[in-house]
Amino acid sequence: MANKRSTFALIASAAAPAAALLIIGYFVLAAVIGQNGLLAWGDYKQARMQREGELVRIEAERARLQHRSELLDPRRGVDPDLADELVRSRTDQVREDEVILQNR
Secondary structure, three states: HHHHHHHHHHHHHHHHHHHHHHHHHHHHHHHHHHOOOHHHHHHHHHHHHHHHHHHHHHHHHHHHHHHHHHOOOOOOOOHEEEHHHHHHHHOOOOOEEEEEEOOO
């Protein structure tokens, strides 16, 4: 009977450290191979590079639209060439002797 108690006491005393080691192991494993772990950094770097390229394209488009907006600013005076181009393209007004080149 004393042997049975000592075995139970040994198992009971080892249960808490074993549970702690399992919990620590889980968190270490999650830190390495988890969704936000060390192995996911490569994916994050690739996504960041892709987003930076997209940002450059968007900023270039924004600058182009800003320039076009400044050409149409009524306080500065509207650029007559751009205004004529916009009116003609939106109302389909073209004379017979004009040639239209469309960029598509």
